[in-house]
Amino acid sequence: MAAAPRSLCFCVVFHLSLISMAFSQDENQFIYNGFNGSRLHLDGLAKVLPNGLLQLTNISELKSGYGFHPYPFKFNTSSSQSLSFSTNFVFSLVPAVNNFGGNGMAFVFSPSLSFTKATPGSYLGLFNSSNNGKSTNHILAIELDTVESPEFEDIDGNHVGIDVNSLISNDSTAAAYFSDEEGKNKSLTLESGKPMQMWIDYNGAEKLLNVTLAPIRFPKPSRPLLSISIDLSDIFLDSMYVGFSAATGTRKSDHYILGWSFNRTGQAQDLDISKLPPPPPRRKTSKKQDPMMIVLVVVVVVMFIVVIGAIYIVRKKKYEEVYEDWEKEYGPHRISYKNLFKATKGFKDKEVIGQGGFGKVYKGVLPSSNEQIAIKRVTHDSGQGMKQFVAEIVSMGRLRHRNLVQLRGYCRRKGELLLVYDYMPNGSLDKILYGNMRPHLNWFQRIRILRGVACGLLYLHEEWEQVVLHRDIKPANVLLDADLNGKLGDFGLARLYDHGSNPQTTNLVGTVGYLAPELLRTGKATTSSDVFSFGAFMLEVACGRRPMELGDMDLVDWVIECWKKGSILDASDQRLEGLFVEEQMELVLKLGMFCSHPNPAIRPSMKQVMQYLDGDAKFPDISPDSNVIGAFTATNEASDIVVSFSSLFESSSSHTMSTIDSILISGR
Known part of the structure; x- marks a missing residue:
C-alpha cells in the first residue's frame, strides 16, 4: 500500500512541472530546452523527434520545412522602442554528403504562416522569383546559408546574412565567432554537423540589430558577428510570427533545432545546455560507395561547375571593358565599369540628367564612398588616335581650379568612352x-x-x-x-x-x-x-x-x-x-x-x-x-x-x- 501514494505523488509532480512549463510560455517570452510537449506550428517536412529535436528538413531534395511559435507577437510599429527583442537558439546542420550539403536555414519574422508559394533550394522556402525583393513581403530573416548563389550576390557557401524582404542580404559575412581569449575571429563551418548557438538582439531605441555566433559550449562572445543599423518599424507589421525556415535543393542536409529561447520585451533566457536533446549523429562516409551515388555526385558537380562558369561568363561579359597594355600607366584615372554600372543602378533612364550630341549624362553614387558623380557616355572610334585621346583625358584629370568641373577619370567599354566628373546639384x-x-x-x-x-x-x-x-x-x-x-x-x-x-x-x-x-x-x-x-x-x-x-x-x-x-x-x-x-x-x-x-x-x-x-x-x-x-x-x-x-x-x-x-x- 505504501507504493501507491509514492506513485500518485510522482504523477502529481510530473503534471505540475508540465503546467509550470506551459505557464512559462507567456505572451511575451518562451523557452524550449528541447521541443517535447511544445505546440509549435509545423509545416512541410518539419517534425519533433522522440528525443525532443526539432527537425526542419531531412535529406529529401527540393523540400522545405517550417517551425514557428503558434501565436503572433504584437508589435507597436509606431514606436520603434517597442520593437526590441532578443532570442537565442542552438542548431545543427548535417549534410547528406560530407562537405556538400544544402541549402541552409533562417530565423524568420513573418506576418503569415503560409509559405505555399515559396520556393525551396536557394530561396530557403521564403520567397520565389516573382516576389523576392518586394517591400510587401514584410519579412526579416537571419540566414545560415551553405550554398553560394550568384543570383543573390552571395559572398560564399558558408555565411550568415541579414535579409530584408529579399535573399540579397543587406549585410553578410563568413561564419565565424569572436574569441575573447585570442582577441580575434575564428571561422566556423555551418554544415559541420556540430551544434552551434546563435544570439539575435534588436534594440529598438538605438535601431541596432546584432547577430552573434559561437560553438555550443562557448559563452556569448563580447563582439557580434554582424551589426547593422536598421529601423524595423519600416518592415514589421503590428502582428508578426517568429520561427524557422529551412530548405534543400539538389544538395541537401538535415536541419535541426535543439533549443530555443525568445523574449519580445527584454533579454531572452539562457538555454540550459545540459537539458538539450543530444545532437544528431554526424554521417560517416561508407567505405563502399554506391557507384550510382558517385555518378550522381559527379554529374551534379559538373553541372554546378558549368552553371557557375556560365554565370561567371555572363557577369564578366556584362561588365567587360576595353583595356590595353598602354593604359596601365593611367591606372589611377581608370574607374571600373562595374562600379559605374552600380553607381547608376544599371544606367537606368531615370538617372539621366542631361543629353547632347555626344551622349547621355547620368547621375550616380559611388558604392564605395557614397560620393555623387556625373557620368557622360561618349561614343568613340577605337582607332589609332584613342591612345592620344586617353592620354589627354588623363592629363586633364590633373587640372585643378575652382571654376572647372573636376574630371575624376574614365572607363573604356566596347564602342563607348565613359567620362566621370564631380556632380553639380544645380545642373547646367x-x-x-x-x-x-x-x-x-x-x-x-x-x-x-x-x-x-x-x-x-x-x-x-x-x-x-x-x-x-x-x-x-x-x-x-x-x-x-x-x-x-x-x-x-x-x-x-x-x-x-x-x-x-x-x-x-x-x-x-x-x-x-x-x-x-x-x-x-x-x-x-x-x-x-x-x-x-x-x-x-x-x-x-x-x-x-x-x-x-x-x-x-x-x-x-x-x-x-x-x-x-x-x-x-x-x-x-x-x-x-x-x-x-x-x-x-x-x-x-x-x-x-x-x-x-x-x-x-x-x-x-x-x-x-x-x-x-x-x-x-x-x-x-x-x-x-x-x-x-x-x-x-x-x-x-x-x-x-x-x-x-x-x-x-x-x-x-x-x-x-x-x-x-x-x-x-x-x-x-
Missing part, C-alpha cells in the same frame, strides 16, 4: 537660363558666373603647364554648384598643346553659333577661337537669348541694332526688369562683341578679358559706326580693322585714349 546653366526656374537668375548671379568661367578659361589658356583648348564653350557646358557658382565642364572635345607651340587640331568640332569664322575655313582651333565662343556666351547670359534662333535676328546683329539706336542696354534680358548695374551690363555687352569679332587678331586674350571684368584695365569707350558693323557682318577682315584694334590694345594697356581710326571713337 542653359536649363536654368531658359527653364522655368523662379526666381530667374539675377544680375549679380550672372556676372559672377561670367567672371568664374572667364577665370577658368584663363587658367586653361595661360596658367596651367600646357595650353588647353576647350572648343565647346556654351551654357550647356557650364555647370552650377549648390551656390550657383559657374564651373566650366565637359572636356570631351578639349585638346592640349605646349606653351609656345602651335595646336595641331584640324577637325571642325563645336556648336553652331559659338564657332569662330576661321574655324569654318581651317578647322584649326586656337585660344582665340575659344575667346570667340566665350564672347557669344557672354552675350547670351546678358541678353537671355541664344546666339542663333530660327526666325529671329542673330544675337550679334541684335546687339548692334540696339547699339546703333543709342541704347545698347535694350539688348539686356527683359526678365531682369532693369535690375542691374548699367555700367556692368554695358561692359559685358561691348566686351562680348569685342570677343566675338570675326577677325581673331582683334579679339582680346582671356587675361585681358579678366582685366576688363575686374576693372584692372579700362575698357575703351567705343560706338558702332558703319565700319564696326561691316567688321562684324563681313566675311573677310580688312587690314585697317586689324590696325585699328591693335591700336586699341596699345592705348588701353597704357590707360590712355587716342583717336582710333574708322573703328573706334572716344565717347559714347
Whole structure:
C-alpha cells in the first residue's frame, strides 16, 4: 500500500512541472530546452523527434520545412522602442554528403504562416522569383546559408546574412565567432554537423540589430558577428510570427533545432545546455560507395561547375571593358565599369540628367564612398588616335581650379568612352537660363558666373603647364554648384598643346553659333577661337537669348541694332526688369562683341578679358559706326580693322585714349 501514494505523488509532480512549463510560455517570452510537449506550428517536412529535436528538413531534395511559435507577437510599429527583442537558439546542420550539403536555414519574422508559394533550394522556402525583393513581403530573416548563389550576390557557401524582404542580404559575412581569449575571429563551418548557438538582439531605441555566433559550449562572445543599423518599424507589421525556415535543393542536409529561447520585451533566457536533446549523429562516409551515388555526385558537380562558369561568363561579359597594355600607366584615372554600372543602378533612364550630341549624362553614387558623380557616355572610334585621346583625358584629370568641373577619370567599354566628373546639384546653366526656374537668375548671379568661367578659361589658356583648348564653350557646358557658382565642364572635345607651340587640331568640332569664322575655313582651333565662343556666351547670359534662333535676328546683329539706336542696354534680358548695374551690363555687352569679332587678331586674350571684368584695365569707350558693323557682318577682315584694334590694345594697356581710326571713337 505504501507504493501507491509514492506513485500518485510522482504523477502529481510530473503534471505540475508540465503546467509550470506551459505557464512559462507567456505572451511575451518562451523557452524550449528541447521541443517535447511544445505546440509549435509545423509545416512541410518539419517534425519533433522522440528525443525532443526539432527537425526542419531531412535529406529529401527540393523540400522545405517550417517551425514557428503558434501565436503572433504584437508589435507597436509606431514606436520603434517597442520593437526590441532578443532570442537565442542552438542548431545543427548535417549534410547528406560530407562537405556538400544544402541549402541552409533562417530565423524568420513573418506576418503569415503560409509559405505555399515559396520556393525551396536557394530561396530557403521564403520567397520565389516573382516576389523576392518586394517591400510587401514584410519579412526579416537571419540566414545560415551553405550554398553560394550568384543570383543573390552571395559572398560564399558558408555565411550568415541579414535579409530584408529579399535573399540579397543587406549585410553578410563568413561564419565565424569572436574569441575573447585570442582577441580575434575564428571561422566556423555551418554544415559541420556540430551544434552551434546563435544570439539575435534588436534594440529598438538605438535601431541596432546584432547577430552573434559561437560553438555550443562557448559563452556569448563580447563582439557580434554582424551589426547593422536598421529601423524595423519600416518592415514589421503590428502582428508578426517568429520561427524557422529551412530548405534543400539538389544538395541537401538535415536541419535541426535543439533549443530555443525568445523574449519580445527584454533579454531572452539562457538555454540550459545540459537539458538539450543530444545532437544528431554526424554521417560517416561508407567505405563502399554506391557507384550510382558517385555518378550522381559527379554529374551534379559538373553541372554546378558549368552553371557557375556560365554565370561567371555572363557577369564578366556584362561588365567587360576595353583595356590595353598602354593604359596601365593611367591606372589611377581608370574607374571600373562595374562600379559605374552600380553607381547608376544599371544606367537606368531615370538617372539621366542631361543629353547632347555626344551622349547621355547620368547621375550616380559611388558604392564605395557614397560620393555623387556625373557620368557622360561618349561614343568613340577605337582607332589609332584613342591612345592620344586617353592620354589627354588623363592629363586633364590633373587640372585643378575652382571654376572647372573636376574630371575624376574614365572607363573604356566596347564602342563607348565613359567620362566621370564631380556632380553639380544645380545642373547646367542653359536649363536654368531658359527653364522655368523662379526666381530667374539675377544680375549679380550672372556676372559672377561670367567672371568664374572667364577665370577658368584663363587658367586653361595661360596658367596651367600646357595650353588647353576647350572648343565647346556654351551654357550647356557650364555647370552650377549648390551656390550657383559657374564651373566650366565637359572636356570631351578639349585638346592640349605646349606653351609656345602651335595646336595641331584640324577637325571642325563645336556648336553652331559659338564657332569662330576661321574655324569654318581651317578647322584649326586656337585660344582665340575659344575667346570667340566665350564672347557669344557672354552675350547670351546678358541678353537671355541664344546666339542663333530660327526666325529671329542673330544675337550679334541684335546687339548692334540696339547699339546703333543709342541704347545698347535694350539688348539686356527683359526678365531682369532693369535690375542691374548699367555700367556692368554695358561692359559685358561691348566686351562680348569685342570677343566675338570675326577677325581673331582683334579679339582680346582671356587675361585681358579678366582685366576688363575686374576693372584692372579700362575698357575703351567705343560706338558702332558703319565700319564696326561691316567688321562684324563681313566675311573677310580688312587690314585697317586689324590696325585699328591693335591700336586699341596699345592705348588701353597704357590707360590712355587716342583717336582710333574708322573703328573706334572716344565717347559714347
